[in-house]
Amino acid sequence: xxxxxARIGRAHGIKGEVTVEVRTDEPELRLGPGAVLxxxxxxxxxxxxxTGRVHSGRLLLRFEGVADRNAAEALRNTLLIAEVDPDExxxxxxxxxxxxxxxxxxxxxxxxxxxxxxxISHLPTQDLFIVERPDGTxxxxxxxAEIVTEIDLEEQKAVIAPPPGLIDDRAEIxxxxxxx
Numbered sequence: 001x002x003x004x005x006a007r008i009g010r011a012h013g014i015k016g017e018v019t020v021e022v023r024t025d026e027p028e029l030r031l032g033p034g035a036v037l038x039x040x041x042x043x044x045x046x047x048x049x050x051t052g053r054v055h056s057g058r059l060l061l062r063f064e065g066v067a068d069r070n071a072a073e074a075l076r077n078t079l080l081i082a083e084v085d086p087d088e089x090x091x092x093x094x095x096x097x098x099x100x101x102x103x104x105x106x107x108x109x110x111x112x113x114x115x116x117x118x119x120i121s122h123l124p125t126q127d128l129f130i131v132e133r134p135d136g137t138x139x140x141x142x143x144x145a146e147i148v149t150e151i152d153l154e155e156q157k158a159v160i161a162p163p164p165g166l167i168d169d170r171a172e173i174x175x176x177x178x179x180x
Contacts, residue, residue, distance in 0.1 A: 005024040011076070033052060107157055
C-alpha cells in the first residue's frame with residue numbers, strides 16, 4: 001500500500017536541500033537517510049534520501065542526485081510516497097493510518113447513525129474526518145479525543161460525542177450580553 005508521507009516545498013540554500021511538509025506521524029521511520037520514495041508526479045522519482053535535518057522547526061532533506069538549488073526547486077510540490085505493508089500498524093496505541101479510518105461508520109455514543117468516513121483532512125492544527133451522511137451531505141468532525149471517543153476497527157466504527165451544533169443545527173448559543 002502506498003502512503004503519502006511528505007510534500008516537497010521550496011529549495012533551501014544552494015546545495016540541493018528542500019523544505020518538506022511532513023504528512024506522517026513517523027517521519028524518523030519514513031523519511032530517514034537511505035529511504036527510497038516514489039513520487040507524484042512519477043517522472044520526478046524515485047528519490048533516495050541522502051540526508052535530513054531539522055532547521056528552525058522545519059525538516060530539510062537532500063536527495064541523491066540533487067546537487068544544486070535549481071534541481072531542488074524543480075522538485076517543488078512533489079509528493080513523496082512510501083510503500084507500507086497494509087497490515088502494519090502505527091507504533092502508538094491511539095494512532096491510525098488513513099486507510100484504517102476511511103469507510104468506518106460514524107455513530108454517536110447513543111448509537112445514532114451519523115454517516116461514513118470518506119476522507120481524512122490533515123490540517124496544521126488537527127485532523128478532520130469528512131463524513132458523508134445518509135442524505136448525501138457532508139459533515140466535518142475534528143479528530144480529537146473529546147469528540148471521537150472510540151475507534152473500533154473490528155466493528156468498523158468510530159464513536160463520537162459531538163458538542164451541540166457539530167452535526168445538527170440545534171446549537172445552543174450563549175451570550176454574555178444581558179437582554180435589554
